Amino acid sequence: xxxxxxxxxxxxxxxxxxxxxxxxxxxxxxxxxxxxxxxxxxxxxxxxxxxxxxxxxxxxxxxxxxxxxxxxxxxxxxxxxxxxxxxxxxxxxxxxxxxxxxxxxxxxxxxxxxxxxxxxxxxxxxxxxxxxxxxxxxxxxxxxxxxxxxxxxxxxxxxxxxxxxxxxxxxxxxxxxxxxxxxxxxxxxxxxxxxxxxxxxxxxxxxxxxxxxxxxxxxxxxxxxxxxxxxxxxxxxxxxxxxxxxxxxxxxxxxxxxxxxxxxxxxxxxxxxxxxxxxxxxxxxxxxxxxxxxxxxxxxxxxxxxxxxxxxxxxxxxxxxxxxxxxxxxxxxxxxxxxxxxxxxxxxxxxxxxxxxxxxxxxxxxxxxxxxxxxxxxxxxxxxxxxxxxxxxxxxxxxxxxxxx
Numbered sequence: 001x002x003x004x005x006x007x008x009x010x011x012x013x014x015x016x017x018x019x020x021x022x023x024x025x026x027x028x029x030x031x032x033x034x035x036x037x038x039x040x041x042x043x044x045x046x047x048x049x050x051x052x053x054x055x056x057x058x059x060x061x062x063x064x065x066x067x068x069x070x071x072x073x074x075x076x077x078x079x080x081x082x083x084x085x086x087x088x089x090x091x092x093x094x095x096x097x098x099x100x101x102x103x104x105x106x107x108x109x110x111x112x113x114x115x116x117x118x119x120x121x122x123x124x125x126x127x128x129x130x131x132x133x134x135x136x137x138x139x140x141x142x143x144x145x146x147x148x149x150x151x152x153x154x155x156x157x158x159x160x161x162x163x164x165x166x167x168x169x170x171x172x173x174x175x176x177x178x179x180x181x182x183x184x185x186x187x188x189x190x191x192x193x194x195x196x197x198x199x200x201x202x203x204x205x206x207x208x209x210x211x212x213x214x215x216x217x218x219x220x221x222x223x224x225x226x227x228x229x230x231x232x233x234x235x236x237x238x239x240x241x242x243x244x245x246x247x248x249x250x251x252x253x254x255x256x257x258x259x260x261x262x263x264x265x266x267x268x269x270x271x272x273x274x275x276x277x278x279x280x281x282x283x284x285x286x287x288x289x290x291x292x293x294x295x296x297x298x299x300x301x302x303x304x305x306x307x308x309x310x311x312x313x314x315x316x317x318x319x320x321x322x323x324x325x326x327x328x329x330x331x332x333x334x335x336x337x338x339x340x341x342x343x344x345x346x347x348x349x350x351x352x353x354x355x356x357x358x359x360x361x362x363x364x365x366x367x368x369x370x371x372x373x374x375x376x377x378x379x380x381x382x383x384x385x386x387x388x389x390x391x392x393x394x395x396x397x398x399x400x401x402x403x404x405x
Contacts, residue, residue, distance in 0.1 A: 006038075014038050015050045016054065018034060018035055018038075019059075020059070043221075047214060051163040088216075088220070090250070091246040092245045092249030092250070093228065093232070094151075094231045094232050097240070102208045102211065104243045105241065106205070107242075108242060109138065109201050109205070111134045112134045112197065115131040131186075135186070137242055140239070141241055142176065143239040143241050147231075149165075150238065150316065151231045151235060154320040155231070161218065161219075164218065165328075170331075170333065171203075173332070175204060175207060178199055178203055181196050182200050225251065228249075229249075270282060286306045287306050287307050290386070292306065293382065294321075295371075295382055296380050300325055301324070301325060302322055302323065305317045305322075314359065315385060326338070326342070327342075341368055342381060345370040345381055348370075351370055354368075362387045363388050363391075364386070364387060365385070366383070367385075
């Protein structure tokens, strides 16, 4: 049968067979030859479908992630990345912003590499200061990744594209760790600092290829203008990477927007167990509380979060989180841990789960607390997050005073 006569199902079977053999350790050159013989081109949609089929065959997320670059190299030249959406090239459009940031990341990598080599040759502290500034600038790639993970991935999941976001988020986290390793190697003047940089450089460049040759063409086929508008509106919450949009994207619509917001009566009080409040009063009170609140229902779906009182949030949240599986709101490396917490709360093994950790110079306290109704039915989970650094500082100071007295 000529390859142009293959049905979608047959193409998927061929792809799955090749990838399973690749995962089993078969020679890459043999697989590459068979792939080239079977396919003139492959679409990003077929790639995400293939990854989903592999996971249904028992290939774990970790295994797919470990061979992510191998998959990209195998199929790279065959991926059809043509797009028909002129809006993508408009300044301010999320795709245009992503591509401009990728150019900036490339430039930052070039500058870091040049300065790093000069510093290793000269040990000039002035050069090191400039190098550290460029490394700090490069670190803004995390803003780029967060926008992708928290603004774009939820929309992909709602449209049934689940495997590629999970795999890509996992690789994003690996790159974050590699960046930290490089910074540590430089701070400690380690002999392998150049090698540490080259590893993170190669992974950052590889991710750029995946975003522009696989991710963007994949979502172009399923995203609507309203989806891009949602991403554009939420983007400032996560910040930008090295460069900011030249201007706000001018959304062009040739139809009336669909009303999705539920109309709620704001007049009159809502009866509560110990009194009543208007909707306005309730929102103001919840947003004034000195903690970040989220409520997840009995099906693990995020139903609510408070907006806060204007202070920068410890964990940024946007409307894309509403209606999303709470497990998918977390990085893939902690999915199993979060799943276990919610199972223990739901089964009454635990009433609550607490944790403390350092984040950006703050001591953060996180509590997951089960919510039950009068009949003992699990209603959901209330998560509250607090910055308790001021309390830690206060008690540390009190200990000092007691010691001095």
